[in-house]
Amino acid sequence: MLAHGCTTVILAVTEFDFDFWRPNLPEIVKAAHQLGLKVLLDPWGIGKYFGGEQVSKFLQDNIENRQVSALTGEKLPYACFNTNSFRDYFQRFCLTLAREAGADGFFWDEPHYAFPKSYASIIGGVADERTCRCPVCMKRFQEYYGYEMPRIMNDDVKQFRWREALFILEDTSRKIKEIDPQQEITCCVHATLNSYYVTEYRGYDNWDMVASCPYFDVFSTTIIAWELPEAFFEQITRRTVEVSRRYGKKSERWLMGYYKQPQDFGQVDKVVDLYESLGVDRLAAWTYRGGYGTVLAALDALKLWDRIGENYKRVIKR
Numbered sequence: 001m002l003a004h005g006c007t008t009v010i011l012a013v014t015e016f017d018f019d020f021w022r023p024n025l026p027e028i029v030k031a032a033h034q035l036g037l038k039v040l041l042d043p044w045g046i047g048k049y050f051g052g053e054q055v056s057k058f059l060q061d062n063i064e065n066r067q068v069s070a071l072t073g074e075k076l077p078y079a080c081f082n083t084n085s086f087r088d089y090f091q092r093f094c095l096t097l098a099r100e101a102g103a104d105g106f107f108w109d110e111p112h113y114a115f116p117k118s119y120a121s122i123i124g125g126v127a128d129e130r131t132c133r134c135p136v137c138m139k140r141f142q143e144y145y146g147y148e149m150p151r152i153m154n155d156d157v158k159q160f161r162w163r164e165a166l167f168i169l170e171d172t173s174r175k176i177k178e179i180d181p182q183q184e185i186t187c188c189v190h191a192t193l194n195s196y197y198v199t200e201y202r203g204y205d206n207w208d209m210v211a212s213c214p215y216f217d218v219f220s221t222t223i224i225a226w227e228l229p230e231a232f233f234e235q236i237t238r239r240t241v242e243v244s245r246r247y248g249k250k251s252e253r254w255l256m257g258y259y260k261q262p263q264d265f266g267q268v269d270k271v272v273d274l275y276e277s278l279g280v281d282r283l284a285a286w287t288y289r290g291g292y293g294t295v296l297a298a299l300d301a302l303k304l305w306d307r308i309g310e311n312y313k314r315v316i317k318r
């Protein structure tokens with residue numbers, strides 16, 4: 001990583017790592033620090049609430065406190081982060097690591113409601129499926145708005161989802177900073193245009209609301225696939241920087257360093273130049289060595305990793 005110009009490592013910590021390998025975590029952090037790398041902890045895929053391919057111990061151990069489909073009423077393999085059960089679980093995970101691990105901060109990695117991601121329609125709207133209509137969300141909605149939570153998304157449901165989704169991260173971030181005020185919190189949300197026609201209602205699509213959280217230090221938007229038009233990269237990046245500056249946060253943009261690579265590796269250089277010219281404060285790539293050795297490796301994983309590394313070194317020199 002150092003040879004590739006990295007200054008920070010995002011250490012993905014799975015639920016199993018926490019449950020089983022926890023004594024090793026401070027040692028890993030110490031080793032990274034000795035090399036001069038800053039360490040951010042990523043509660044990777046926890047409860048399938050964050051992004052990540054790992055399996056969830058919470059879902060294995062709990063048959064309740066799951067997100068529930070609004071249309072069918074089925075329980076889904078996603079923890080409901082509005083329940084006290086999951087909030088306690090998540091907070092214990094993070095606060096224990098804040099006390100023990102000795103890292104420099106936390107990385108909130110694509111937090112989301114289960115739907116409607118896969119239902120975005122070609123003509124611009126989203127289908128009517130959504131989460132969460134679990135008993136806890138239903139009760140809280142009823143108490144606040146005075147009527148039963150509708151199956152179809154309306155403005156009250158949107159507000160409710162945004163507010164509840166932010167609570168768990170805001171509350172946990174605040175408590176982390178009470179333990180150690182130096183801990184740096186990055187919130188990384190999905191890179192969606194959130195235009196008049198298409199908004200991805202996954203709970204964190206109201207960027208102003210997310211970036212205004214006083215306990216977040218860095219506002220980050222996630223990976224864009226290489227084959228998407230340059231204009232998309234530009235619009236997402238411009239808005240990321242604007243929103244970050246509006247609330248006095250650092251901005252972060254990502255490079256896709258796994259799974260799919262650009263047809264022409266020169267695109268990596270171009271996108272890095274674009275990010276830099278638009279004033280992005282921090283660059284990041286997922287994942288180590290282009291995912292080499294995993295099922296999500298890029299075709300030329302090590303070449304992609306090298307090209308990203310050359311770019312890191314190029315911009316750091318400037």
Ligand SMILES: [Zn+2]
Nearest residue numbers: 080132134137
């Ligand atoms: Zn719920």
